[in-house]
Amino acid sequence: MSVSLRKARTIIRKTLEKGREMELKPLSVVVLDAGGHVQAFEREDGASPGRFGIAQGKAYGSIMLGLPGSAQKARADEQAYFMIAMNGVYDGKVVPVPGGILMRDRKGVIIGAVGVTGDTSDNDVIAGLAGIAAAGLTGDA
Amino acid sequence: MSVSLRKARTIIRKTLEKGREMELKPLSVVVLDAGGHVQAFEREDGASPGRFGIAQGKAYGSIMLGLPGSAQKARADEQAYFMIAMNGVYDGKVVPVPGGILMRDRKGVIIGAVGVTGDTSDNDVIAGLAGIAAAGLTGDA
Amino acid sequence: MSVSLRKARTIIRKTLEKGREMELKPLSVVVLDAGGHVQAFEREDGASPGRFGIAQGKAYGSIMLGLPGSAQKARADEQAYFMIAMNGVYDGKVVPVPGGILMRDRKGVIIGAVGVTGDTSDNDVIAGLAGIAAAGLTGDA
Amino acid sequence: MSVSLRKARTIIRKTLEKGREMELKPLSVVVLDAGGHVQAFEREDGASPGRFGIAQGKAYGSIMLGLPGSAQKARADEQAYFMIAMNGVYDGKVVPVPGGILMRDRKGVIIGAVGVTGDTSDNDVIAGLAGIAAAGLTGDA
Numbered sequence: 276m277s278v279s280l281r282k283a284r285t286i287i288r289k290t291l292e293k294g295r296e297m298e299l300k301p302l303s304v305v306v307l308d309a310g311g312h313v314q315a316f317e318r319e320d321g322a323s324p325g326r327f328g329i330a331q332g333k334a335y336g337s338i339m340l341g342l343p344g345s346a347q348k349a350r351a352d353e354q355a356y357f358m359i360a361m362n363g364v365y366d367g368k369v370v371p372v373p374g375g376i377l378m379r380d381r382k383g384v385i386i387g388a389v390g391v392t393g394d395t396s397d398n399d400v401i402a403g404l405a406g407i408a409a410a411g412l413t414g415d416a
Numbered sequence: 417m418s419v420s421l422r423k424a425r426t427i428i429r430k431t432l433e434k435g436r437e438m439e440l441k442p443l444s445v446v447v448l449d450a451g452g453h454v455q456a457f458e459r460e461d462g463a464s465p466g467r468f469g470i471a472q473g474k475a476y477g478s479i480m481l482g483l484p485g486s487a488q489k490a491r492a493d494e495q496a497y498f499m500i501a502m503n504g505v506y507d508g509k510v511v512p513v514p515g516g517i518l519m520r521d522r523k524g525v526i527i528g529a530v531g532v533t534g535d536t537s538d539n540d541v542i543a544g545l546a547g548i549a550a551a552g553l554t555g556d557a
Numbered sequence: 558m559s560v561s562l563r564k565a566r567t568i569i570r571k572t573l574e575k576g577r578e579m580e581l582k583p584l585s586v587v588v589l590d591a592g593g594h595v596q597a598f599e600r601e602d603g604a605s606p607g608r609f610g611i612a613q614g615k616a617y618g619s620i621m622l623g624l625p626g627s628a629q630k631a632r633a634d635e636q637a638y639f640m641i642a643m644n645g646v647y648d649g650k651v652v653p654v655p656g657g658i659l660m661r662d663r664k665g666v667i668i669g670a671v672g673v674t675g676d677t678s679d680n681d682v683i684a685g686l687a688g689i690a691a692a693g694l695t696g697d698a
Numbered sequence: 699m700s701v702s703l704r705k706a707r708t709i710i711r712k713t714l715e716k717g718r719e720m721e722l723k724p725l726s727v728v729v730l731d732a733g734g735h736v737q738a739f740e741r742e743d744g745a746s747p748g749r750f751g752i753a754q755g756k757a758y759g760s761i762m763l764g765l766p767g768s769a770q771k772a773r774a775d776e777q778a779y780f781m782i783a784m785n786g787v788y789d790g791k792v793v794p795v796p797g798g799i800l801m802r803d804r805k806g807v808i809i810g811a812v813g814v815t816g817d818t819s820d821n822d823v824i825a826g827l828a829g830i831a832a833a834g835l836t837g838d839a
Binding site: 309310311338339340341342354355356357359360361362363364365366385 | 745746747748751752754755774778781782785786789790791792793794795
C-alpha cells in the first residue's frame with residue numbers, strides 16, 4: 276500500500292494552507308511512497324530554489340531508516356558522525372532534522388513520508404502534521 | 417521571471433487531464449523554473465516508481481542546454497556520444513527525448529520547462545503542450 | 558505488498574538449483590522489493606566479485622522503469638542513448654539486458670524484481686523464472 | 699581465501715536466529731568477501747527498506763580499513779572528521795559503529811566481514827558474533 280496521488284495532493288495543499296494560516300515563510304512539501312520515491316511536490320513562490328532537495332532529504336531519510344526527523348535529530352545530537360555517514364550511504368539524501376514525517380496505515384506499516392521545509396523545523400512539522408491529518412492519516416514526526 | 421506555483425499546478429493538472437482524455441498510460445509531470453529547479457511534480461497512480469527522475473531529466477536537460485527534447489533527440493540521433501556526455505556533465509539529469517518542453521515569455525525568454533513521461537514520447541509531448549497552453553503559455557517542444 | 562524474506566530465499570535457492578541442473582556458470586541472484594530495495598542476495602562460489610552490481614542493476618532498472626530486462630534491451634537496441642541516459646538518471650544502477658525479471662501479484666501489481674547474472678542473459682532468465690515459479694509467483698522477464 | 703557461500707548462509711541464518719532468540723528488532727545481515735564485495739545478504743520482514751546500505755557500510759568500512767566497527771567508532775569519537783572523510787573516500791560506504799565484524803583465518807588473515815544492523819549497535823554485534831561462531835569462524839568485532 277502506498278499513498279494515492281489524490282491523498283498526496285490533499286496533504287500538500289493542507290500543509291501549505293496551514294503555513295499561510297500560521298504566517299510561515301514559503302514552504303516546500305514532498306510526498307514520498309513507501310519505497311522513498313517521489314509522488315508529488317510543490318514549492319511555494321518566494322521559497323529558495325533548492326528546496327526540493329531539502330524536502331526530499333527529510334522524507335527520504337525517514338523512509339530509509341524507518342525513523343522520523345526528530346528521532347534522526349536526536350541521534351545526530353549525540354553522535355553526529357553517524358548521521359553524516361547515513362548521508363553518505365544514501366547518496367546525500369538524508370537531512371536529519373524535524374520535518375521528515377512518516378505515515379502509517381492502521382496496522383502501523385509505513386506507507387510513505389512527507390518532507391516539509393521553509394520555516395523553522397518545528398513549524399515545518401506543525402504544518403506537515405496538519406496536512407497529513409487532513410488526508411485522514413496519522414503522522415509520526 | 418519564473419512560473420508561479422499557481423501556473424505550475426494548472427500545467428500539471430491539465431497535462432494529466434489531457435492524458436486521461438487520450439487514454440494514455442499513467443503520466444508523471446514536472447515543472448522546473450528558469451534555473452532548472454523543481455517547482456512542482458505529480459506522478460499518477462500506477463506509474464512506475466522511478467518516473468520523477470525521467471520527468472526531471474527531460475526538463476532539466478532542456479533548461480541546461482536551452483534546447484527542447486526533440487532538438488536533443490535530433491542531436492542524439494546524429495551524435496549519440498555528445499548527448500551521453502551531456503548526461504555525465506549534468507550528473508545524470510539529461511534525458512534527450514521528446515517530452516522536455518521549454519516555456520517562454522512574450523519576449524522569448526525561457527521562464528521554465530515541463531517534463532512529461534509515461535506514454536510514448538510523442539504522446540507525452542501532446543499532453544504537456546495542452547497543459548502549458550491551459551496556463552496561457554507557449555510551449556517549445 | 559512486497560515479497561517476504563521467506564519467498565525471497567526460495568526464489569534464490571531454486572534459481573541456483575536450476576543453474577546447477579543446467580550446468581550454467583556460477584550465478585548471482587538478487588531479490589528487490591517493490592521500491593527497488595535489496596531484500597536478499599547470494600553469489601555462488603567462483604563468480605566474479607562484482608556480480609552484486611550487475612544483478613542489482615538488472616532488477617533495479619526493471620523496477621524503476623516498470624519494464625523487464627528484455628523490454629529494456631529492445632529499447633536499447635533501437636535507441637541506445639536513451640537507456641544510457643536511464644543509467645545516468647538512476648545513478649548507474651540500470652543494466653538493460655535480460656535477467657531483470659518483474660514479479661506481479663494476482664492483480665498485476667509489481668511486488669518486486671529478481672536480477673540474475675552469471676551465464677548468458679537468456680540462461681540467466683530461464684534460471685530466474687524457475688526460481689520465481691518455485692515461490693508460487695509469476696515472472697515477467 | 700574467502701568465505702564460501704555455504705558458510706555465508708550459515709552466518710546469516712544463525713545471526714538472524716540469535717536475533718529472534720534475543721527478541722531484537724528485525725535484522726539485516728551482509729557477508730562480504732576479503733575484497734569487500736557482497737557474497738550474501740538478507741533483510742528480515744519489517745526492517746526499514748534502506749538497511750542494505752547500512753549493513754554494507756558497516757562491513758565494507760571494516761574491510762577497507764582493516765578495522766572492525768568498534769575500533770572505527772573509537773576513532774570517530776576522538777576525531778569525527780577523519781571517519782567522515784573515510785566515508786567520502788569510500789563513496790559513502792563506511793558506517794563507523796559496532797556491527798561491522800572482521801573474520802580471520804587461523805593465521806589471522808582477514809577472509810571477509812559481516813555487517814549487522816537493526817537493533818542497538820551492541821546487540822547487532824552479539825547476534826553477528828553468534829552467526830560467525832556457528833560457521834566455525836572467529837569474529838573480530
